[in-house]
Amino acid sequence: MDPESGRDETGNLGVRAGGIAAVSREPLKAAEEIDGRGLVLAPGFIDPHIHEESVEGEKPGEFRFPRQAAACALAAGNTTILGGNCGESNYPVGKYLIRLEKEALSINCFTLVGSTVLRRTLGIGDYDAASPAQIARMKDMALEAMDEGALGVSFGLQYCPGTGFAEVLALCEAVRERGAFFAVHMRYDTPPRAVETVEEVIAAARVTGAALQISHYAANVYGVSDHGNNLEITSRLIENSGADIGADMYPYDTWATCIRSAVFDQGFEDFNFGVRDLEIISGPLAGRYCTPELFEELRHASTDTNVACHNAIPIKDLETVYRLPFVCLGSDAIMSIGSGGVKKGHPRAAGSSARFLREFVREKRLLSLMDGLRKLTLLPATRLGLGKKGRIREGCDADLCLFDPETITDNAGYGIETCALPPSGIKAVICGGRVAYIR
Numbered sequence: 001m002d003p004e005s006g007r008d009e010t011g012n013l014g015v016r017a018g019g020i021a022a023v024s025r026e027p028l029k030a031a032e033e034i035d036g037r038g039l040v041l042a043p044g045f046i047d048p049h050i051h052e053e054s055v056e057g058e059k060p061g062e063f064r065f066p067r068q069a070a071a072c073a074l075a076a077g078n079t080t081i082l083g084g085n086c087g088e089s090n091y092p093v094g095k096y097l098i099r100l101e102k103e104a105l106s107i108n109c110f111t112l113v114g115s116t117v118l119r120r121t122l123g124i125g126d127y128d129a130a131s132p133a134q135i136a137r138m139k140d141m142a143l144e145a146m147d148e149g150a151l152g153v154s155f156g157l158q159y160c161p162g163t164g165f166a167e168v169l170a171l172c173e174a175v176r177e178r179g180a181f182f183a184v185h186m187r188y189d190t191p192p193r194a195v196e197t198v199e200e201v202i203a204a205a206r207v208t209g210a211a212l213q214i215s216h217y218a219a220n221v222y223g224v225s226d227h228g229n230n231l232e233i234t235s236r237l238i239e240n241s242g243a244d245i246g247a248d249m250y251p252y253d254t255w256a257t258c259i260r261s262a263v264f265d266q267g268f269e270d271f272n273f274g275v276r277d278l279e280i281i282s283g284p285l286a287g288r289y290c291t292p293e294l295f296e297e298l299r300h301a302s303t304d305t306n307v308a309c310h311n312a313i314p315i316k317d318l319e320t321v322y323r324l325p326f327v328c329l330g331s332d333a334i335m336s337i338g339s340g341g342v343k344k345g346h347p348r349a350a351g352s353s354a355r356f357l358r359e360f361v362r363e364k365r366l367l368s369l370m371d372g373l374r375k376l377t378l379l380p381a382t383r384l385g386l387g388k389k390g391r392i393r394e395g396c397d398a399d400l401c402l403f404d405p406e407t408i409t410d411n412a413g414y415g416i417e418t419c420a421l422p423p424s425g426i427k428a429v430i431c432g433g434r435v436a437y438i439r
Contacts, residue, residue, distance in 0.1 A: 002392035003374035018433035044079025044399035049330030075422035079399035087116030087156025094148030113145035152180035181211035190270035191223035194230035214247035248330025255309035282306035351410030354423030
């Protein structure tokens with residue numbers, strides 16, 4: 001099944017030297033064969049939104065590598081992942097990519113450069129405004145990072161409230177100059193401010209001409225405000241903007257974030273959830289739910305804690321988002337590795353693609369299988385500028401996923417170790433012409 005051409009037929013595919021050498025209805029001869037009868041062969045899935053692995057106890061400033069996130073992604077059918085989201089990234093980018101290549105992960109790994117990291121490199125606090133000279137310097141740093149291999153710039157506007165619009169425009173100008181894109185965790189995530197938060201990023205895209213990817217769209221824009229249904233209003237704004245705008249979303253109603261972040265600065269009044277809906281997913285208290293007292297203790301602790309915020313997004317809003325043609329799947333994978341290799345985190349790191357295909361495609365039938373695959377492959381490939389990925393045709397990269405659409409199921413759950421359980425129904429993942437995963 002090829003979402004680019006709409007090709008949906010029984011046949012054979014041949015791989016040579018890391019690329020697709022033949023797509024044929026006739027038999028092909030090869031040194032190695034995989035029997036895919038009764039299964040679907042699709043382009044390898046592409047996840048445009050992951051967060052690099054965090055090893056608990058690592059020294060501040062050390063590089064983080066997406067070892068566990070990559071392993072989870074591969075077992076879930078992904079052949080390409082993009083890190084450096086929400087304003088956070090490894091830096092300098094060139095040095096990181098060199099070290100990442102030495103990791104020899106069995107998956108394609110790309111990165112954005114985070115605007116928050118650029119600010120911190122210049123000594124700018126998260127709540128402080130940057131001076132004109134600092135903004136000019138950050139633009140130069142962003143240009144250099146893209147020249148070293150970053151695919152664009154990411155912003156975490158909610159996490160870094162001091163980021164002003166002039167700073168956003170300067171970095172977006174850098175993105176446009178390099179023909180890249182910018183990804184944004186928007187400034188607000190409560191229904192009363194949904195429309196203005198989308199209007200801000202649309203304005204940045206229109207003023208600069210830079211391509212925009214809205215991160216975890218329904219996590220910031222959901223519910224009803226004085227304006228009306230927020231998703232209906234903002235999707236019309238996006239579609240009528242005249243700008244190149246896409247978005248991604250994970251298939252869960254549960255956020256994951258840091259407890260000390262600005263997300264909780266204003267309390268819980270405008271959220272769908274309360275403090276007791278926070279499940280701790282990192283550190284020694286992983287698995288416990290917050291009480292008001294524990295929440296305050298962790299808010300003022302010396303080290304930050306990741307939490308899963310249950311009941312954050314109405315399911316009907318997830319369904320609405322996936323019907324939108326400009327929205328692809330992005331896992332927003334977050335995971336930490338404790339002592340002894342214990343895995344802690346949100347199940348979306350391991351379960352997103354299978355959950356999407358099971359719940360929203362097979363069970364709820366919100367999308368056809370071809371349209372669902374488009375959101376997993378061609379749409380993110382186009383946004384990332386990867387012209388030879390996300391497609392099945394001769395000359396493209398042999399990044400492929402072989403799976404059973406009738407049985408593919410997510411198994412990952414909330415809790416220690418279970419967050420990393422691989423899905424069922426995926427038989428093989430081929431990355432760069434090599435079998436990277438097989439069951």
